Amino acid sequence: MPTFVIAGASLAGAKAAETLRDEGFDGQIVLLGAEHERPYERPPLSKGYLLGNDELDSVYVHPADWYAEHDVDLRMGVTVTAIDRAVSAVIASDDSIFHYDKLLLTTGASPRRLSFPGSDRDEVLYLRTTGDSGRLRAAFQAGPRVVVAGAGWIGLETTAAARSYGCPVTVLEPQPGALHEQLGPELGAVFAGLHRSHGVEFRFGERAAEFRPGLVITSLGAEVPADILVVGIGAAPNDALAAAAGLETGNGVLTDAALRTTDENIFAAGDVANSFHPLLGRRVRVEHWANALNGGPAAARSMLGLPGEYDPVPYFYSDQYDLGMECAGLPSPGTYDQVAYRGDRAALEFIAFWLSRGTVVAGMNVNVWDVNDDIQSVIRSGREVDLSRLTDPDVPLLEV
Numbered sequence: 478m479p480t481f482v483i484a485g486a487s488l489a490g491a492k493a494a495e496t497l498r499d500e501g502f503d504g505q506i507v508l509l510g511a512e513h514e515r516p517y518e519r520p521p522l523s524k525g526y527l528l529g530n531d532e533l534d535s536v537y538v539h540p541a542d543w544y545a546e547h548d549v550d551l552r553m554g555v556t557v558t559a560i561d562r563a564v565s566a567v568i569a570s571d572d573s574i575f576h577y578d579k580l581l582l583t584t585g586a587s588p589r590r591l592s593f594p595g596s597d598r599d600e601v602l603y604l605r606t607t608g609d610s611g612r613l614r615a616a617f618q619a620g621p622r623v624v625v626a627g628a629g630w631i632g633l634e635t636t637a638a639a640r641s642y643g644c645p646v647t648v649l650e651p652q653p654g655a656l657h658e659q660l661g662p663e664l665g666a667v668f669a670g671l672h673r674s675h676g677v678e679f680r681f682g683e684r685a686a687e688f689r690p691g692l693v694i695t696s697l698g699a700e701v702p703a704d705i706l707v708v709g710i711g712a713a714p715n716d717a718l719a720a721a722a723g724l725e726t727g728n729g730v731l732t733d734a735a736l737r738t739t740d741e742n743i744f745a746a747g748d749v750a751n752s753f754h755p756l757l758g759r760r761v762r763v764e765h766w767a768n769a770l771n772g773g774p775a776a777a778r779s780m781l782g783l784p785g786e787y788d789p790v791p792y793f794y795s796d797q798y799d800l801g802m803e804c805a806g807l808p809s810p811g812t813y814d815q816v817a818y819r820g821d822r823a824a825l826e827f828i829a830f831w832l833s834r835g836t837v838v839a840g841m842n843v844n845v846w847d848v849n850d851d852i853q854s855v856i857r858s859g860r861e862v863d864l865s866r867l868t869d870p871d872v873p874l875l876e877v
């Protein structure tokens with residue numbers, strides 16, 4: 478009976494196990510996870526759970542008894558330390574050895590860490606795990622002065638949560654604006670404006686350089702009062718295991734469009750995978766929930782030898798204060814030459830479109846719902862659009 482091993486008891490890993498069983502795989506499935514918890518979803522950790530609105534129970538991918546019921550051998554607190562490709566086996570931190578017929582890497586990503594005087598103090602906090610979120614939630618309840626390093630998604634969602642607890646927040650960001658790498662200056666300014674309207678202070682062009690109790694010292698020498706420093710400066714793929722095993726890596730584990738690595742029996746999905754994307758015509762490593770949710774199942778199908786390429790329009794979402802948004806595509810600076818809008822920007826109810834040479838490459842619906850599938854269809858079509866129709870709310874998106 479074949480054995481499929483999944484390294485990384487994550488959303489992508491758990492969804493891959495589910496798909497293997499749904500597709501009728503009746504071999505052994507071993508799911509190995511470094512954390513001491515069964516697979517869970519991370520988005521609530523910077524939103525509902527952090528805000529105190531959701532209980533921990535709501536974050537898990539499957540109920541606790543699902544794994545036994547589906548004959549999935551879930552081992553928690555077990556880190557894969559090496560892959561021995563010569564004998565098709567993984568070695569785990571508890572010295573156990575698991576032979577595999579197929580191996581899936583869903584080891585995700587880890588927060589980039591700061592290193593400067595005081596950065597190892599307890600008041601310097603990160604956000605990746607349920608434990609991290611619980612610590613932040615407890616800290617925010619005391620109403621501390623908060624400095625956030627990084628105006629990316631994690632930094633800004635954490636900022637919104639801190640403000641909802643009434644904490645004063647200053648955000649330090651070396652880039653010239655919020656979400657600069659993720660959205661470019663136009664939409665970045667919308668998010669900065671949203672936060673300013675909730676009393677947040679931004680210091681762009683500045684980074685945290687030192688933490689002393691009660692104080693963050695910035696790279697420009699400014700002293701910003703701070704009881705805690707929250708670090709949200711991005712994440713790095715957990716690809717060292719793959720690299721040590723001789724798989725090709727480079728900003729993640731390199732895969733083809735079927736999520737197969739340079740070893741035909743080893744696959745990768747989720748945050749750790751840097752995969753060739755047929756629609757975009759290049760490799761992408763996507764650090765978003767939907768990519769773990771759908772990439773795990775896509776990899777599972779490839780492990781079973783089912784044909785197919787994984788080429789969804791990248792999708793992500795965020796909630797901050799009363800603003801909810803969904804974004805399709807990856808609108809980083811350099812990928813577009815124009816931004817167009819439909820709807821009411823002042824009321825924060827609009828759709829933004831990023832265009833390149835007349836075609837829509839990304840679109841974001843802000844407090845406007847049930848349109849993201851249509852936005853994705855427009856992107857996928859790759860056709861030139863009529864700008865006056867694109868920006869006219871009365872024209873159906875599929876007819877622009």
Ligand SMILES: Cc1cc2nc3c(=O)[nH]c(=O)nc-3n(C[C@H](O)[C@H](O)[C@H](O)COP(=O)(O)OP(=O)(O)OC[C@H]3O[C@@H](n4cnc5c(N)ncnc54)[C@H](O)[C@@H]3O)c2cc1C
Nearest residue numbers: 485487488489511519520557585586747748764765766769
């Ligand atoms: C706080 C937070 C909020 C987010 N909010 C959003 C959002 O609103 N919208 C959105 O689209 N995306 C969001 N994301 C991103 C999204 O959660 C990630 O893209 C997703 O979690 C990636 O899932 P994954 O399965 O690839 O891996 P991960 O979730 O990174 O999990 C990987 C797991 O593998 C384990 N592991 C690592 N190495 C080993 C090893 N050698 N052996 C065994 N186990 C190992 C890790 O401990 C971890 O448990 C958020 C992320 C965070 C942290």
